[in-house]
Amino acid sequence: MDFSLTQEQKARRREFYDTCKELDKQKPPSLVGFEAIYELDECWEYNLHCAKEFANRGWLALAWPPEYGGSGDMMDRVLFSEARGYYGMPGVDIFGVQMLAPTLLQAASEEIKREFLPPIARGETMWCELWSEPNAGSDLATLSATAVRQGDEYVINGQKTWNTGAHRADWGFGVFKTDPSARKHHNMTFILLDMKTPGITVRPIPYLDGSAPYCEVYFDDARVPAKNIVGQEHEGWAVVNLLAGFERSGINEIMTMLRGLEELVAYCNQTKRHGQPLARNPLIRNRLAELACELEAARALAYRVADLQNRNEMSLMDASAGKIFFSELGERFAFVATDILGPYGQVRSSRWAPLNGIWEKMFHEHFITTISMGTNEIQRNIIAWYGLGLPRMR
Amino acid sequence: MDLRFTETQEILKKAARDFLATECPKTLIRELEQGEMGYAPEVWKKMAELGWMGLIIPEEYDGIGYSFQDLAVLLEETGRNILPGPLIPTLTGTFAILEAGTEEQKKELLPRVAQGELILTTALLEGDGVFDASGIAVKATPQGDDFVINGTKLFVEMAHVADYILCVARTKDGTLPEKGITIFLVGSGTPGMSWEVIPTTAEDKLCEVRFEDVKVPRKNILGQVDEGWPIVELMLRKGAIAKCAESVGAIQTCVEMTVAYAKERVQYERPIGAFQALQHKMADMWTAMETSRYLVYEAAWMESEGLPCAKEASMAKAYVNEVYKSVSKWSVRLHGAIATSDDHDIPLYYRRSKASDIAYGGTDFHREIVAQKIGLV
Numbered sequence: 001m002d003f004s005l006t007q008e009q010k011a012r013r014r015e016f017y018d019t020c021k022e023l024d025k026q027k028p029p030s031l032v033g034f035e036a037i038y039e040l041d042e043c044w045e046y047n048l049h050c051a052k053e054f055a056n057r058g059w060l061a062l063a064w065p066p067e068y069g070g071s072g073d074m075m076d077r078v079l080f081s082e083a084r085g086y087y088g089m090p091g092v093d094i095f096g097v098q099m100l101a102p103t104l105l106q107a108a109s110e111e112i113k114r115e116f117l118p119p120i121a122r123g124e125t126m127w128c129e130l131w132s133e134p135n136a137g138s139d140l141a142t143l144s145a146t147a148v149r150q151g152d153e154y155v156i157n158g159q160k161t162w163n164t165g166a167h168r169a170d171w172g173f174g175v176f177k178t179d180p181s182a183r184k185h186h187n188m189t190f191i192l193l194d195m196k197t198p199g200i201t202v203r204p205i206p207y208l209d210g211s212a213p214y215c216e217v218y219f220d221d222a223r224v225p226a227k228n229i230v231g232q233e234h235e236g237w238a239v240v241n242l243l244a245g246f247e248r249s250g251i252n253e254i255m256t257m258l259r260g261l262e263e264l265v266a267y268c269n270q271t272k273r274h275g276q277p278l279a280r281n282p283l284i285r286n287r288l289a290e291l292a293c294e295l296e297a298a299r300a301l302a303y304r305v306a307d308l309q310n311r312n313e314m315s316l317m318d319a320s321a322g323k324i325f326f327s328e329l330g331e332r333f334a335f336v337a338t339d340i341l342g343p344y345g346q347v348r349s350s351r352w353a354p355l356n357g358i359w360e361k362m363f364h365e366h367f368i369t370t371i372s373m374g375t376n377e378i379q380r381n382i383i384a385w386y387g388l389g390l391p392r393m394r
Numbered sequence: 395m396d397l398r399f400t401e402t403q404e405i406l407k408k409a410a411r412d413f414l415a416t417e418c419p420k421t422l423i424r425e426l427e428q429g430e431m432g433y434a435p436e437v438w439k440k441m442a443e444l445g446w447m448g449l450i451i452p453e454e455y456d457g458i459g460y461s462f463q464d465l466a467v468l469l470e471e472t473g474r475n476i477l478p479g480p481l482i483p484t485l486t487g488t489f490a491i492l493e494a495g496t497e498e499q500k501k502e503l504l505p506r507v508a509q510g511e512l513i514l515t516t517a518l519l520e521g522d523g524v525f526d527a528s529g530i531a532v533k534a535t536p537q538g539d540d541f542v543i544n545g546t547k548l549f550v551e552m553a554h555v556a557d558y559i560l561c562v563a564r565t566k567d568g569t570l571p572e573k574g575i576t577i578f579l580v581g582s583g584t585p586g587m588s589w590e591v592i593p594t595t596a597e598d599k600l601c602e603v604r605f606e607d608v609k610v611p612r613k614n615i616l617g618q619v620d621e622g623w624p625i626v627e628l629m630l631r632k633g634a635i636a637k638c639a640e641s642v643g644a645i646q647t648c649v650e651m652t653v654a655y656a657k658e659r660v661q662y663e664r665p666i667g668a669f670q671a672l673q674h675k676m677a678d679m680w681t682a683m684e685t686s687r688y689l690v691y692e693a694a695w696m697e698s699e700g701l702p703c704a705k706e707a708s709m710a711k712a713y714v715n716e717v718y719k720s721v722s723k724w725s726v727r728l729h730g731a732i733a734t735s736d737d738h739d740i741p742l743y744y745r746r747s748k749a750s751d752i753a754y755g756g757t758d759f760h761r762e763i764v765a766q767k768i769g770l771v
Contacts, residue, residue, distance in 0.1 A: 279770040289761035300688035321681040384673035391668035
């Protein structure tokens with residue numbers, strides 16, 4: 001057991017941190033939380049700016065094979081993710097860079113890779129994910145949006161939903177039913193589509209805090225080139241399930257929480273109640289210490305997942321356990337922090353809001369990590385069924 | 395970074411698992427709970443032959459010279475099997491002697507510890523039951539070449555069979571409670587010392603030890619007079635990580651037994667493990683185990699590397715304390731009524747979760763250390 005980094009890795013990590021620290025100075029004050037980049041124009045601009053800066057350093061193609069412009073390994077990607085998490089830095093498109101690119105590398109044809117990977121690496125195209133539908137959430141295989149082959153095109157009809165940033169995205173990737181007569185899991189195709197295609201309508205969905213980072217996307221005879229598919233036609237389910245290349249440690253979210261803890265500690269040291277710093281309140285000390293312990297546990301497990309992935313191994317159980325743990329820690333964190341802030345815990349980003357309203361924001365945003373990317377209940381099924389070997393629900 | 399076990403660790407783990415499976419069945423554990431000794435001398439002797447007590451003792455003192463991390467791997471296995479006896483208290487005494495002992499003390503004591511001839515324990519707590527220096531009232535007063543100890547220590551693990559008790563005593567009243575603490579190596583036959591076993595949740599032979607004009611020669615002082623508290627902190631830190639490693643093993647057994655039972659117990663015409671209410675609880679238990687595991691491995695690695703890790707050790711102890719209690723509790727719950735029977739093995743683990751929680755500092759004690767280390771004023 002060795003948790004240490006090599007000298008080279010330490011130097012890389014330093015570089016990642018230093019760059020993020022510099023970029024952090026230009027961050028718009030309105031960028032609070034995970035999703036503001038999709039919501040506010042100045043935040044989206046900043047996101048694109050960071051993407052360019054990272055692209056120029058080759059950091060959007062970490063762990064890609066050199067023939068597609070890649071460099072470094074999975075551990076570099078983890079360390080980069082760590083640094084970005086600490087500084088709450090956008091600029092790495094979760095859909096294009098983190099989800100689609102590893103999927104393309106593993107499953108797409110050479111032609112598709114050559115066409116779509118370079119603009120992702122250059123930070124030029126921003127993507128959205130088109131998976132969920134109103135009646136197909138966790139049970140995605142029951143989706144109903146169709147793509148009917150007509151010559152060199154697919155004609156797409158139906159509705160997708162919970163599409164983060166679809167109103168900002170240049171391109172989208174999704175799964176659509178292409179062979180309604182085939183059995184489940186062999187009836188859908190993974191399709192890449194230009195979001196400017198006629199027949200696509202994007203409507204933001206109001207989120208529970210009044211923002212609108214998610215959208216629903218309607219398809220009305222949208223025609224897309226049939227060549228833009230990943231994997232085999234009708235075998236999109238297998239592509240959806242490719243998670244091997246997706247960095248799953250959760251270190252990004254964990255480091256964001258660590259920074260949040262540091263800021264909260266500073267706030268408690270500086271803020272007086274009953275004539276002494278909040279930090280002297282034994283209840284607050286105990287609650288923050290508890291969170292700090294859990295945060296360290298989350299981080300240690302994240303390194304376990306990262307270490308395995310870096311060896312091209314994967315423990316589905318550990319990745320699921322890590323996701324459950326850090327996301328639910330995020331919930332507890334938001335509750336504890338807003339408790340400590342007292343009446344200020346309800347104030348949205350404004351002159352009354354301590355810490356720029358981050359914890360009020362987190363009181364809403366924690367749902368993003370518990371519900372998306374496979375709900376925590378699905379993650380528990382994965383542990384129970386595939387890990388512990390318990391009987392599977394039919 | 396490589397979070398896999400080394401080859402040495404794999405061998406150590408396997409050997410320990412095989413040994414304990416044959417030498418430490420649950421029937422023996424129950425006997426030891428009922429009996430007076432609390433450990434099996436014949437098993438202890440074999441453990442010494444396997445090199446367990448000498449694992450972290452350098453070769454120059456007839457030990458094996460393995461790392462602290464290797465020890466943690468071993469303790470995970472003893473924890474899986476809830477091995478009773480004075481292994482961890484002896485190891486904790488060893489940590490202190492290695493750190494603060496004179497060459498003479500090391501040469502005299504460590505080879506005998508490695509051979510299983512000496513059992514060590516530490517007398518820290520008193521009537522206040524607190525783990526900080528303010529709780530130390532037992533007094534040691536200089537008298538010629540000796541010190542004379544008076545007072546009562548509590549919760550001293552296996553003091554009744556220990557050959558040496560590391561008695562943490564107050565030698566000077568000062569402004570700071572941490573100043574004026576001295577550690578004495580008190581041999582078991584020393585006149586004036588008496589003990590009684592306290593009935594406890596885990597029947598793990600915690601003792602009250604009374605010192606009435608107990609004379610200890612100066613040469614039996616461990617470290618410097620009045621400067622003993624940092625050694626206590628070291629024992630608490632290393633002891634806490636050791637206890638955590640043991641707990642991770644115990645937590646794993648609880649999870650495994652529960653999952654196995656859920657697969658075989660049939661109700662409503664199917665194994666109860668087919669119900670999601672139970673599946674998700676077991677997934678949570680597994681998650682808690684795995685988060686504990688890597689937190690403990692990280693602390694053990696840091697300790698092994700000589701990195702400052704007071705924060706991580708306390709984080710591990712505060713976290714694992716709660717996980718062990720919670721997971722073993724849920725093991726009873728998911729087994730149902732059957733596991734509330736004293737004949738069932740799960741309660742052995744549940745009861746020990748409380749003992750492990752308290753040993754080397756409870757959750758709130760360690761959270762306060764964490765609070766300081768994360769920078770709260």
